[in-house]
Amino acid sequence: MRGNFGQILLVDLHGDRVHVERAALPESVYSDYIGGVGLGAYLLWHYAPKHVHPLAPEAPLIYSFSPLLGSPLTTTAKFALLCKSPLTGRICDGLSSSRFALAARRLGVDAVVIRGALARLSHLHLDEDPARCRVTPCPELAGWSAAAVAELFQRTGVGRHVSAIGPAGEALVRYATVSNDGRHAGRGGAGAVLGAKRVKAITVRGVAVPGAADPAALQLRARELALRSQGVTTDKYRRLGTASNLETFDRLQILPVRNFQGVSLGKAAARRLAPEGLAAAAAHTRESCAGCTIGCDHRYGGTRMEYETQFALGPLCGVEDPARLLAAAAACDELGLDTISAGGTLAFAMECAEKGLVDWPLRFGDELAPWLARIARREGPGDSLAEGTRRLAAAIGQGSAAFACHVKGLELPGYEPRAMQTMALGLCVASRGADHNRSSAYQADLRPGVDRWHADPARAPALVIETEDLAALLDSLILCKFLRGAVPEPWREGAELLTMVTGVAHDADALHRAVARIAELRHRFNLREGWTIAEDRLPDRFYDEPLADGAALERGGLAAQVAAYHAARGRGADGAGPPIHEPGLTGP
Amino acid sequence: MVTVELYGLPRLRAGAERCELPAGPLHALLGALAGALPGLVPDILRDGRLTEHALIAIDGHDLIVEPDTAIADGAVLVLISAQAGG
Numbered sequence: 322m323r324g325n326f327g328q329i330l331l332v333d334l335h336g337d338r339v340h341v342e343r344a345a346l347p348e349s350v351y352s353d354y355i356g357g358v359g360l361g362a363y364l365l366w367h368y369a370p371k372h373v374h375p376l377a378p379e380a381p382l383i384y385s386f387s388p389l390l391g392s393p394l395t396t397t398a399k400f401a402l403l404c405k406s407p408l409t410g411r412i413c414d415g416l417s418s419s420r421f422a423l424a425a426r427r428l429g430v431d432a433v434v435i436r437g438a439l440a441r442l443s444h445l446h447l448d449e450d451p452a453r454c455r456v457t458p459c460p461e462l463a464g465w466s467a468a469a470v471a472e473l474f475q476r477t478g479v480g481r482h483v484s485a486i487g488p489a490g491e492a493l494v495r496y497a498t499v500s501n502d503g504r505h506a507g508r509g510g511a512g513a514v515l516g517a518k519r520v521k522a523i524t525v526r527g528v529a530v531p532g533a534a535d536p537a538a539l540q541l542r543a544r545e546l547a548l549r550s551q552g553v554t555t556d557k558y559r560r561l562g563t564a565s566n567l568e569t570f571d572r573l574q575i576l577p578v579r580n581f582q583g584v585s586l587g588k589a590a591a592r593r594l595a596p597e598g599l600a601a602a603a604a605h606t607r608e609s610c611a612g613c614t615i616g617c618d619h620r621y622g623g624t625r626m627e628y629e630t631q632f633a634l635g636p637l638c639g640v641e642d643p644a645r646l647l648a649a650a651a652a653c654d655e656l657g658l659d660t661i662s663a664g665g666t667l668a669f670a671m672e673c674a675e676k677g678l679v680d681w682p683l684r685f686g687d688e689l690a691p692w693l694a695r696i697a698r699r700e701g702p703g704d705s706l707a708e709g710t711r712r713l714a715a716a717i718g719q720g721s722a723a724f725a726c727h728v729k730g731l732e733l734p735g736y737e738p739r740a741m742q743t744m745a746l747g748l749c750v751a752s753r754g755a756d757h758n759r760s761s762a763y764q765a766d767l768r769p770g771v772d773r774w775h776a777d778p779a780r781a782p783a784l785v786i787e788t789e790d791l792a793a794l795l796d797s798l799i800l801c802k803f804l805r806g807a808v809p810e811p812w813r814e815g816a817e818l819l820t821m822v823t824g825v826a827h828d829a830d831a832l833h834r835a836v837a838r839i840a841e842l843r844h845r846f847n848l849r850e851g852w853t854i855a856e857d858r859l860p861d862r863f864y865d866e867p868l869a870d871g872a873a874l875e876r877g878g879l880a881a882q883v884a885a886y887h888a889a890r891g892r893g894a895d896g897a898g899p900p901i902h903e904p905g906l907t908g909p
Numbered sequence: 910m911v912t913v914e915l916y917g918l919p920r921l922r923a924g925a926e927r928c929e930l931p932a933g934p935l936h937a938l939l940g941a942l943a944g945a946l947p948g949l950v951p952d953i954l955r956d957g958r959l960t961e962h963a964l965i966a967i968d969g970h971d972l973i974v975e976p977d978t979a980i981a982d983g984a985v986l987v988l989i990s991a992q993a994g995g
Contacts, residue, residue, distance in 0.1 A: 553952040553962050554992070557918040563995040569916040572969045572987055628995030735995060757995065767964060767993050769974040802994060806962075 322586035323534040324388035324822035329364065330430040332447065334378075334437035334456070334518055339445060341454045343430065348710040351388070351431075352825070352835065358414040359797035359839040360397045360432060361385030361403035365412065365437035366846055374516035375407040376493060378438035384484075385432045387799040388420055388671070388822045391440045391531055393543035395550050396705050398422045406509035407517075408495040408662065408709050409730035409754045413509030413849045415798060418610035419502035421525070424449075424482040429529030437703045439519040442491065446480065449527030462521050464488050464698075466655045467500035470522050480524025486656025489697040490516035494707040496662035496732075497697075498593050500654075503625070504610065507659040508731065509753060534824025542821065545808070545835040547614045554806025559607075561596050562619035563628035566735075568595040575866075578636040578836035578872030579685050580668035581726050584766050590641040595630060615803055624651040629757070633664025638671060639685025649689035657698035662709060667692060667727055667730025669710045670702075678719050729754035729852075738863050739872045741766040742776035746882045747785045749857040754842040758802070761788045773871045776879075782886040815896055827905070840890065855895040911980050913942060915942055917990035922948045932984070935965075954989075960988035962991050 333340045345734065354363045361383050368381040382404045389397040400422040406413035425433070429449050439445075444457045449470060464469055467485035474480045480504065489497035490512030497512030498505040506512075533539050570576040571591035573902060574584040585591070592598050596619065599605070603622030609615070618625055623645045634640060634649040653660045674683045681702050685693065695703030705713055710732050714725035726733045731754025738745035747762030748755045757763065765784040766773040791811060795802050798815050808814050812829035819827040844852075859874065867873040884894040892898030913928045920926060923946040930941045936957055943954045953963045959974065966987045967980070968973050980986065 553918075556921075556952070556962075557990045557992050560921055561917060565917045565990070566993065566995050569989045569993075572914070572916060573966065573989070574969060632995075763993050767970040767972065767991075769964065771972070806992060855990060 322348060322351065322823050322825055323532045324819075324824075325356070325431050326429050326529065326531060328430050329432040329434060330428060330447065332433060332435045332445075332454075334435065334439050334445070334520070336440050337443070337458060339454050339456045339722065341447070341451050346431065351823070352827075352831065352834045352841075355797035355819070355832070355835050355839070356387030356431065357385055357391075357399075357401040357797040357799040358403070358416070358793065359415055359835065360387070361401045362412065362839055362842045362846065364434055365403045365405070366842055368436070369405055369846075371849055372851070373405060375405040375410065375514060378518070379868065380405055380517075381438055381515060382398055382435045382511060382514045382518065383432055384425060384435075386426050387797065388531070388819060389515075389798055391426045392533060392822055393540055393545065394800070394818065395547045395612060395614040396610070396804050397524055397799060398610060399799045399801070400425065401796065401799065402499055402511050404509075404514045404791065405850065406730075406753065407493070407513045408510040410850060411729055411754065411852060412752055413511060413758075414753060414796070414843075415499075415501070415506030415508055415511055416799065417501055417506040418613070419504050421482040421484050421501035423534060423611060425525045426531065427527035427529050428554070429527055433789060434472050435520070436519065438517060442519050442521050444479070445520050445523045446524045447523060449529055453526070459521055463491060465521075467522070467657055468503060468655070471502070474522065474524060474723045480526070481524050483524055485522035486512045486515050486520075487655065487697065489657040489707075491510050491521070491708065492699045493517060494658065494696060494699070495709045495712075496659040496666075498657045498659055500657055502611070503654075505654070505657070505659075508661065508756070510659075512657050516897055532837040533822045535821045539818075539821045542818065545637055546804075549807040550614045550804055554805060558615055558617035562617055562626065563630050564596050564599065564619060564626050566628040567591060567631055568785045570735070575740045576636055577632065577733070577735055577737050579639050580637060580672045580682060581733070581737065582672070582861060586636050586641060593643055594635050594643060594646060595856075599626060599643050599647070603647055604638075613801065614618060615801070617803055621647055626650060629735055630660040633661045633668075633687055637668045637735070638666050638687075638689060640689065641686065645688055649693060652690040652693040656693055658693060658697060659709065661734055662732045663696065664689075665726060666710045666713060667704050669713065669721075670706060672724060673717055673721055676909070678717050678721055723865070725747045725860055726862065727755055728859060729856050731755045736763050738859055738870050739867075739874055741773050742874065743771070743773065743784050744783045745859060745863070745874055745879060746776060746781050746886060748861060749879065749883050750785065750886050751789070752840075752847055759789060759792050760785060760797075761792055764788055776882060778878065778882055778885065781882050785886060786889060789840060790833070790836045794832060794838050797836070797839060844890070844892070844896070848897065852896070854883065854887070857896070910982065911938060911984050911986060913938075913986045914925065915986055915988045919949060919988045919990065920952050920970060922953055924948055932980055932982040935978040935980055938980055938986070964989050964991050
């Protein structure tokens with residue numbers, strides 16, 4: 322089959338040594354799980370021992386590639402990164418972009434599974450030639466940012482494309498990122514998993530090319546898709562970036578403010594943090610991921626600003642000063658911290674401090690950068706903050722769990738669930754926890770005719786499944802979600818692209834079946850690791866503290882929708898369901 | 910009069926933050942808006958209707974599309990991008 326190599330690289334670390342070997346995958350795995358997060362979920366299921374501690378040596382970290390990676394198609398230079406999350410104890414599947422993805426693909430494998438742990442902080446080099454794979458201890462790089470390591474390696478010829486962790490990963494912060502080319506696999510703490518293996522940085526070298534079954538057709542489609550990607554459906558991302566959401570969400574009163582105590586900053590403050598305000602505070606530039614024709618990466622004074630970062634380190638923490646927001650975002654990039662979880666944890670701590678539950682000198686609106694540095698090095702209160710909101714609430718007690726805003730331990734993204742109640746269901750049931758990238762149910766709430774304050778119990782589960790499945794398709798192919806408006810029939814076109822690349826006939830129905838299998842496998846992984854339906858809930862704040870207009874979630878209604886969601890996925894109402902006897906879903 | 914506030918892509922395309930228009934049914938308002946802010950045509954407004962690339966909400970609350978919806982004097986319409994992803 323073209324487009325895939327049919328094998329994966331198993332990397333075992335021990336002492337100061339690395340052992341690598343290749344393992345073949347059955348061809349059916351590619352039709353069953355496609356690639357990206359789907360293939361990664363399959364490998365995590367097989368290579369993660371049951372109930373493994375996420376930071377134990379035997380816990381795998383998986384770089385999973387996709388059949389479209391390396392093709393001329395726009396936005397496909399991405400990989401998925403999977404592990405058992407140290408933050409949630411559930412499946413974690415992040416995505417990251419750029420040249421490291423293209424370079425790693427040339428190892429000639431479809432995924433890299435890293436297990437074991439080294440004795441010292443080291444650089445791991447992976448090579449297409451197994452004899453050239455090596456470990457080089459690098460204790461002198463402790464505390465360096467991922468970007469600084471990459472710059473050093475590039476300048477000294479050690480490696481051009483680097484996947485690395487910052488200080489937060491080394492300190493096992495539960496929401497540390499893995500970074501490459503200035504991008505991050507952010508959510509869930511994959512950086513701590515790499516840190517626990519004492520791998521500071523990974524470089525790759527290879528010359529393998531997966532090829533394509535019909536390169537001429539693929540080239541034509543690539544040109545046509547690139548043209549589509551320049552149309553009005555991506556104009557917002559290209560010209561403004563997702564940061565333009567903030568002012569809009571403020572006006573719609575769905576912008577989380579001060580740890581979800583409010584829904585609006587007010588017009589003037591929202592404008593200060595909007596793209597126009599940020600551009601007035603710092604020089605605006607725009608960048609693109611490798612091979613991307615959209616270019617959504619807007620920077621202000623060199624610091625990338627996306628809506629989720631802007632919301633979490635701005636309004637959620639009561640920060641209204643653009644300079645303070647940009648400094649916090651830059652600190653997260655430098656330290657290797659997930660911006661949503663960092664902001665969410667700090668916002669929770671700020672509320673605890675203001676309520677007198679902790680005696681930390683921390684208030685809404687404070688400068689965040691010094692606190693982020695303490696978190697990344699686990700200094701003083703930073704050690705507790707590095708554990709994330711759920712564990713912090715358990716340690717503080719005193720009823721604080723009621724306003725600890727997470728699901729399954731993952732801090733909430735920037736959508737107010739009381740005023741977006743289909744999204745509320747999506748947040749509850751998403752396999753990696755409160756998440757806007759695996760369950761973009763906000764799209765359902767922002768449709769004409771939808772009452773976003775009262776989710777329709779007959780329709781909400783299906784709407785959530787629709788958005789989850791589309792996300793899983795795009796994340797498995799892998800195509801950027803910002804391309805979705807330019808791909809009006811993603812199931813049909815996804816099948817066409819796979820057929821052009823692999824030479825194996827795909828159709829939309831087969832992709833629907835594969836995505837259903839991926840959704841089920843993610844759920845089965847969580848179930849195996851201890852999930853119960855009690856985890857599919859939002860904290861008490863969203864039920865017991867109505868917004869100013871009276872909007873609140875209703876416990877019984879949302880619980881019924883959660884049960885209906887699992888039933889619609891073919892499970893029992895408790896989410897457990899009958900065992901699946903499908904090939905590929907057996908335990909290790 | 911009705912106030913139309915513009916956010917995101919509609920504001921960028923229009924080059925304006927707000928517009929005052931006479932009250933009336935939505936279709937008449939959108940027609941008048943296209944005349945007042947031609948940068949919205951054709952990607953945001955086309956043939957007197959909203960395209961799939963934008964949404965409009967009364968006072969930032971209910972999203973509306975029905976052309977005959979009556980927009981009362983003093984109402985505020987909020988015109989936003991349809992893409993909400995972050």
